[in-house]
Amino acid sequence: MADLSELELGYDVPALPGMASGEIQTPALVVDLDALERNLARMRGFAETAGMRLRAHAKTHKSADVARLQMSQGGACGICCQKVSEAEAMVRAGITDILVTNEVRDPVKIDRLARLATRARIIVCVDAPENVEPLSQAAQRHGVTIEALVEIDCGAGRCGIEPGPPAVRLALAIAGAKALRFAGLQAYHGPAQHIADPAERAAAIAAAADVTARTVSLIRDAGLDCDIVGGAGTGSFPFEARSGVYNELQCGSYVFMDADYEKIRAEDGGRVGGFENALFVLTSVLSLPTRERAVCDAGLKALAVDSGLPRVFDKPGVRYTGASDEHGVLAVDGGELDINERIKLVPGHCDPTCNLHDWFVAVRGQTVETLWPVTARGKVF
Numbered sequence: 001m002a003d004l005s006e007l008e009l010g011y012d013v014p015a016l017p018g019m020a021s022g023e024i025q026t027p028a029l030v031v032d033l034d035a036l037e038r039n040l041a042r043m044r045g046f047a048e049t050a051g052m053r054l055r056a057h058a059k060t061h062k063s064a065d066v067a068r069l070q071m072s073q074g075g076a077c078g079i080c081c082q083k084v085s086e087a088e089a090m091v092r093a094g095i096t097d098i099l100v101t102n103e104v105r106d107p108v109k110i111d112r113l114a115r116l117a118t119r120a121r122i123i124v125c126v127d128a129p130e131n132v133e134p135l136s137q138a139a140q141r142h143g144v145t146i147e148a149l150v151e152i153d154c155g156a157g158r159c160g161i162e163p164g165p166p167a168v169r170l171a172l173a174i175a176g177a178k179a180l181r182f183a184g185l186q187a188y189h190g191p192a193q194h195i196a197d198p199a200e201r202a203a204a205i206a207a208a209a210d211v212t213a214r215t216v217s218l219i220r221d222a223g224l225d226c227d228i229v230g231g232a233g234t235g236s237f238p239f240e241a242r243s244g245v246y247n248e249l250q251c252g253s254y255v256f257m258d259a260d261y262e263k264i265r266a267e268d269g270g271r272v273g274g275f276e277n278a279l280f281v282l283t284s285v286l287s288l289p290t291r292e293r294a295v296c297d298a299g300l301k302a303l304a305v306d307s308g309l310p311r312v313f314d315k316p317g318v319r320y321t322g323a324s325d326e327h328g329v330l331a332v333d334g335g336e337l338d339i340n341e342r343i344k345l346v347p348g349h350c351d352p353t354c355n356l357h358d359w360f361v362a363v364r365g366q367t368v369e370t371l372w373p374v375t376a377r378g379k380v381f
Contacts, residue, residue: 057252064093193235
């Protein structure tokens with residue numbers, strides 16, 4: 001991490017430790033440390049009670065500092081990354097237990113992955129027999145063992161080999177390959193995370209758990225153990241835990257939450273997991289063209305809108321209604337705003353929003369406590 005004493009406000013960072021939150025240069029990515037720590041505690045408590053491992057997904061935050069908190073305070077056994085470069089950044093920062101929840105097929109990326117395994121425990125997903133030998137050769141070349149999960153399509157319609165016998169044949173191929181270790185199954189149902197109705201979401205995960213259980217049983221019949229049966233996300237983890245099939249959760253967004261996940265209801269009608277908003281884009285009002293319209297300095301370059309526009313936090317009567325490159329339009333339905341007034345926005349989708357910023361400004365109460373670099377920003381290759 002950078003030496004904060006050498007950083008200069010405005011040139012390097014949007015804030016410095018000890019500043020009041022009202023002095024933060026905007027737009028800035030702000031983390032409420034108290035809410036973050038409560039989210040970590042909630043997920044840790046759930047995993048411990050359920051008797052499951054938590055492998056937190058770092059694609060949400062791309063921050064080694066947040067990952068370390070997830071492991072030291074939040075009970076995570078390691079992290080997930082989505083790309084090789086993301087994993088490389090995390091290993092450079094000292095994280096040494098990483099699952100790449102993706103297929104790695106490019107020869108250069110495979111070699112980079114094997115080289116990374118000289119410094120950390122590396123697990124990777126595989127969904128095709130043709131991927132086995134290149135991984136094996138790279139691992140042998142670097143004198144390492146790469147662990148591999150067979151990824152099955154459990155209903156997501158994305159990556160994944162067909163469950164059942166095809167998955168068993170792939171598991172046997174991995175187990176028989178030099179310098180590879182078969183470590184289990186990856187069975188993540190991404191689209192199910194965003195099914196708002198809990199009954200529909202439960203049905204989707206029940207179907208996924210059924211094909212996963214049958215595949216695990218067939219693999220065991222073939223003489224192999226599944227040390228990891230992984231999947232689950234912030235929207236569905238209680239259902240995977242209840243199934244008795246999974247033993248490792250891969251939740252990511254729980255640590256911050258976003259406006260899209262606020263739409264996902266738990267079975268009791270409340271927020272799934274009881275997690276709080278801990279991530280905000282702090283923005284400032286820079287124009288008041290009319291009493292009903294204001295303009296802020298957070299637009300498309302400061303927040304992602306693929307999952308919808310951000311929600312204005314704790315400011316009744318003010319709505320974010322449109323974004324252009326550098327501006328956000330606010331509808332003022334009641335009350336008044338002032339020039340330079342700070343407003344907190346809950347981003348629609350936290351993951352790509354984090355990738356737009358260099359720094360997290362970590363705030364406790366109304367005071368900046370520290371700054372964290374977005375370690376793997378731009379690491380998408």
